[in-house]
Amino acid sequence: MRADYLSYQRATGVSFLGMAIQAIVAAALVIYAALARDFTAMTVGLFAGVGIVAWLALGIVFDQARRERIEAIEVETLGRDAATASVFESSGDDFKVAARRLRAMYRIFFPIISILIGAGLIAIGWLRYGLGFDNKDNFSEMRGWAIGVEVGAAVAMFLLARYAGGMGRQPVWANLRAGGAMAAGVSLMCIVMVAAQIMDIVGPDGPLRYLAYIIPGALMVLGVEVFLNFLLEVYRPRKAGDIPNPAFNSRLLGFFAAPEAVAKSINEAINYQLGYDVSSTWLYRLLSRAVLPLVVGGALVLWGLSCFTVILPYQRAMVLRFGRPVMNDVGPGLLVKWPWPIDQVVIPVEILRNDKGQQIGTAETTTGLRELSLATQAPTGAGAILWTNDHAREEVYQLVRPSGSGLVSGLGSGGVAAVDPTAAARDLSVLSIEIPLVYSISNVELFELLGSPAVRDDILRATAQREIMQYMATLSVDDILGPKRVQINQDLTERIERAFTRLNPGPDGKGRGPGIQIIRLGLAGVHPPKKVAADFEAVVGAEQNRQAKIDRARADAIKTLTQIVGSVGLSDQIIAAFDSLDTLRSTSADAKAINEREFEIQKLLDQAGGAAAGFIAEAKADRWKRHMGERARAERYAGQLASFLAAPEIFKASLYFEALKVVMADSRVYITSDKIPDLRVTTQLFDRQSGTNVFQEIKSDDIPN
Numbered sequence: 255m256r257a258d259y260l261s262y263q264r265a266t267g268v269s270f271l272g273m274a275i276q277a278i279v280a281a282a283l284v285i286y287a288a289l290a291r292d293f294t295a296m297t298v299g300l301f302a303g304v305g306i307v308a309w310l311a312l313g314i315v316f317d318q319a320r321r322e323r324i325e326a327i328e329v330e331t332l333g334r335d336a337a338t339a340s341v342f343e344s345s346g347d348d349f350k351v352a353a354r355r356l357r358a359m360y361r362i363f364f365p366i367i368s369i370l371i372g373a374g375l376i377a378i379g380w381l382r383y384g385l386g387f388d389n390k391d392n393f394s395e396m397r398g399w400a401i402g403v404e405v406g407a408a409v410a411m412f413l414l415a416r417y418a419g420g421m422g423r424q425p426v427w428a429n430l431r432a433g434g435a436m437a438a439g440v441s442l443m444c445i446v447m448v449a450a451q452i453m454d455i456v457g458p459d460g461p462l463r464y465l466a467y468i469i470p471g472a473l474m475v476l477g478v479e480v481f482l483n484f485l486l487e488v489y490r491p492r493k494a495g496d497i498p499n500p501a502f503n504s505r506l507l508g509f510f511a512a513p514e515a516v517a518k519s520i521n522e523a524i525n526y527q528l529g530y531d532v533s534s535t536w537l538y539r540l541l542s543r544a545v546l547p548l549v550v551g552g553a554l555v556l557w558g559l560s561c562f563t564v565i566l567p568y569q570r571a572m573v574l575r576f577g578r579p580v581m582n583d584v585g586p587g588l589l590v591k592w593p594w595p596i597d598q599v600v601i602p603v604e605i606l607r608n609d610k611g612q613q614i615g616t617a618e619t620t621t622g623l624r625e626l627s628l629a630t631q632a633p634t635g636a637g638a639i640l641w642t643n644d645h646a647r648e649e650v651y652q653l654v655r656p657s658g659s660g661l662v663s664g665l666g667s668g669g670v671a672a673v674d675p676t677a678a679a680r681d682l683s684v685l686s687i688e689i690p691l692v693y694s695i696s697n698v699e700l701f702e703l704l705g706s707p708a709v710r711d712d713i714l715r716a717t718a719q720r721e722i723m724q725y726m727a728t729l730s731v732d733d734i735l736g737p738k739r740v741q742i743n744q745d746l747t748e749r750i751e752r753a754f755t756r757l758n759p760g761p762d763g764k765g766r767g768p769g770i771q772i773i774r775l776g777l778a779g780v781h782p783p784k785k786v787a788a789d790f791e792a793v794v795g796a797e798q799n800r801q802a803k804i805d806r807a808r809a810d811a812i813k814t815l816t817q818i819v820g821s822v823g824l825s826d827q828i829i830a831a832f833d834s835l836d837t838l839r840s841t842s843a844d845a846k847a848i849n850e851r852e853f854e855i856q857k858l859l860d861q862a863g864g865a866a867a868g869f870i871a872e873a874k875a876d877r878w879k880r881h882m883g884e885r886a887r888a889e890r891y892a893g894q895l896a897s898f899l900a901a902p903e904i905f906k907a908s909l910y911f912e913a914l915k916v917v918m919a920d921s922r923v924y925i926t927s928d929k930i931p932d933l934r935v936t937t938q939l940f941d942r943q944s945g946t947n948v949f950q951e952i953k954s955d956d957i958p959n
Contacts, residue, residue, distance in 0.1 A: 259323035261426045262316050268421060269313030272433050275414050276305045279407045279440060286403045290396040294465045295404070297382045298443045301473055302407075304374050305436030308502050311367040312433050318356045325352040360498040365484060368501030372480030379473030382466075401451050404444040411441035419508075425497070432503035439476065439507045443469055452594070479504055560594040565601075572698040574598045582699040600702060626711055628689040628718045630779070651684040651783065652723065655730035683731050688779035689746070691718060693770045700769025703758050714768060717757065721749045734780055743776030750775065818866045824858065831855045 283299030286292065329350065418434030421427040446469075450462040484501035565571050565586045573581040573589070575597050584599075591597040629650040691714070695701050704710050725746060726734075734742065751772060756765035782790045812822055819825040835851045838844075859870060898905045926933055 259320045259327070261424075262320035262323055265316040265421070265427050265430060266313050266320060268418065268427075268430060269309050269316055269433060272414055272418060272437065273306055273309035273313060275410060276302055276309055276437060276440070279410055280306060282403055283407060286399060290399060292396075292400060293382075293385070294447055294462075294469055295400065297378070297466075297469050297473070298407075298440060298447065300378050300382075301375070301443065301469075302411075302440045304371055304378070305433070305440060307367065307371060307374075308436045308500075309433045311364070311500070312429055315356075315359050315364065315429070318352065318359055321352040322350075322356045325350055364498060364500045365487075368480055368484050371502045372477045372484070375473045375477030375480065377477075379470040379475075379477060381470075383470035383474070397451055397454075401448055404448045404451070408441045408444035408448065411437040411444065415441055428497060429500060429503070431508055432500045435504040435507035436502075439504065442507070443472075476504055476506065479506060557593055561591055563589045563591065563599045565589055565599075569601050570695060570698050572600045572702060574600060579699050583697055600698070624693055624695075624711075626691040626693070626715050626718075628691050628715060628722060630686045630688045649686045649783070652687050652726040653682045654685055654726050654734060655728070656681055656683045657731045684783060685731065685734060686781050686783060687726075687734070687777055689722060689775070690778055691750075691772065692774040693772050695769060696771045697767075697769030700758050700766055702769075704768045710768075713757070714754070714770070717753050718750045721753045722746065725749055734777070739777055746777075747772060747775045819862045820867070824862055828855065828858050828862065831858060 280299050280302035283295050283302060287296035287299055415434040415438035418430040418437065422429075422431035422434060447462075447465060450465055454462045480502050483499075483503065483505075487499060487501055563571075565584055565588075569586060571581075571584040571589065572579055573584060573591055575592065580597075589599065591599070629652065693714075701710070705713055729738075729742065754770070754772075755767045757768045758766045760766050781787065815822050815825040819828065831851070831854060835848070835855060838848055838851055859866070862870075894905075924935065
């Protein structure tokens with residue numbers, strides 16, 4: 255084809271048309287991905303946006319080529335003679351402004367655009383690849399919209415790529431293959447996404463999940479290819495009149511845009527390597543003619559394989575036929591069904607979350623155990639789990655009765671607490687309680703009817719938490735921290751099972767349950783809030799000190815009673831006997847009964863050992879000593895009375911002289927005559943020990959009379 259300005263004008267129009275179509279497709283993918291939160295579709299939409307730059311660059315270059323051709327025609331149509339021809343030949347380039355601009359675009363504009371496109375592809379691929387790892391669940395559940403948008407984009411981009419590839423067979427339009435390659439890339443990625451969606455409908459969602467990493471990786475590969483093409487283009491030898499090839503013209507995507515050209519190259523390479531024309535053999539031509547039936551047959555075989563599904567050991571499934579359940583609960587094994595889209599296998603999806611509670615992905619599992627945290631989350635880390643340190647990811651407090659509330663008189667039938675309505679209202683206490691719920695799916699249909707995978711756990715958690723809050727309000731701190739833990743776990747399980755039964759109401763209005771079986775539910779850990787843990791421990795310490803003092807008092811009582819009585823049992827008998835004696839004295843006037851009771855007490859006291867027995871023995875000895883002393887005095891008085899009656903004068907004289915003897919004992923007696931009229935007694939009184947040591951002990955014999 256002759257490279258005239260009309261050819262470039264047509265190429266310019268096709269370039270801007272391709273840019274408009276690719277812009278519409280990119281906008282559709284980005285809008286859908288933003289609304290549906292489809293991670294992979296957003297990545298493909300960004301790639302389509304990069305393709306807009308390629309089409310724009312091609313349109314600008316082709317338009318400049320059109321201007322160059324018009325300029326060349328104007329120069330050729332100038333009427334110049336031989337004299338002026340040499341002038342034009344020597345200085346004609348000075349008049350070809352469009353030609354200089356076109357060469358500058360080939361030399362500068364195309365490389366810059368290629369570098370920008372390559373860097374953009376690598377940047378988008380790298381960023382989206384990292385986000386794909388951070389978000390495991392990166393595909394949309396709006397499957398109908400996803401397939402519709404992706405099929406439309408794939409068809410539009412494929413037609414655009416084939417049209418541009420067909421025009422690119424002509425040398426003048428060869429650069430259109432670069433835009434066609436970009437359109438082919440978008441079409442190929444959309445086809446892959448549609449295939450992954452269909453595979454997700456038929457079987458596992460693995461391909462759809464892996465696209466979050468595959469497509470960003472493919473963008474990085476395409477970006478690296480652009481830079482390699484740029485380097486190869488720099489060192490590629492050129493002939494005069496060759497049109498430079500833009501570096502963003504991907505050879506990898508070109509096979510999908512113009513497969514016949516690549517197939518021709520492959521045929522030529524095979525013929526060259528084998529040494530003869532293989533493409534002319536009957537077998538090669540037969541395969542070439544039968545390639546379409548083979549592809550159609552392979553597609554039918556693949557479609558027929560959708561009749562077989564393997565339910566894994568940890569899964570249970572439900573089969574829908576045209577949207578209606580025909581098999582509600584299918585166990586593990588090989589499942590034979592009608593092909594898609596007649597029959598569809600549904601396996602419940604479990605939402606996977608990290609330690610922070612953020613959603614990180616999904617997993618198709620049914621018979622595996624699932625765990626819900628109904629209150630405070632389980633502790634994390636390997637540190638010590640104490641009331642006074644942070645060990646739980648999120649604290650959820652329950653309102654309970656304080657210790658010794660008296661409002662709850664006991665647990666009735668069915669775990670319902672019997673509340674005393676006459677008890678006075680008191681303050682409430684708060685406790686952080688870990689209540690894990692472990693369950694498994696027993697009915698797939700009922701579990702699917704409960705809600706979407708994102709809200710099922712929330713529904714179960716909210717239902718269970720309502721029962722927990724109502725039940726905990728009837729318990730006291732002592733009940734939860736005390737020995738009633740087993741009974742509380744049983745009551746909670748029964749209440750929550752009854753609450754779950756009311757879910758999924760049927761046509762008759764009665765609940766059919768969520769289709770799950772509770773494996774384990776109970777209190778796993780209880781502690782007060784961290785800021786009051788020290789005060790709580792102080793109360794516990796005070797209780798322990800009180801009990802310790804009581805124990806010490808009891809020990810002292812036992813020690814005292816043992817020392818006094820000899821044994822605690824005998825002391826209890828004696829105390830009981832005294833109490834009964836007091837009661838008998840206050841209620842009865844029977845002296846005989848009182849005497850008998852006193853005699854019994856006396857016998858018990860006689861049996862007692864220890865200090866009490868010593869005191870009693872000493873009292874008895876004192877009593878007999880005094881008794882015998884008084885009796886001796888009485889007997890002595892009787893003897894004196896008999897002596898007085900026998901000889902009164904002699905008895906009196908003897909008493910008189912006895913008294914004088916006592917009075918005059920150790921005294922000096924002077925016997926004088928009463929005839930001395932003036933009796934004087936001279937006594938020399940002096941201290942014989944005046945010169946002795948005052949600190950020396952003085953005996954009574956040394957003192958003068």
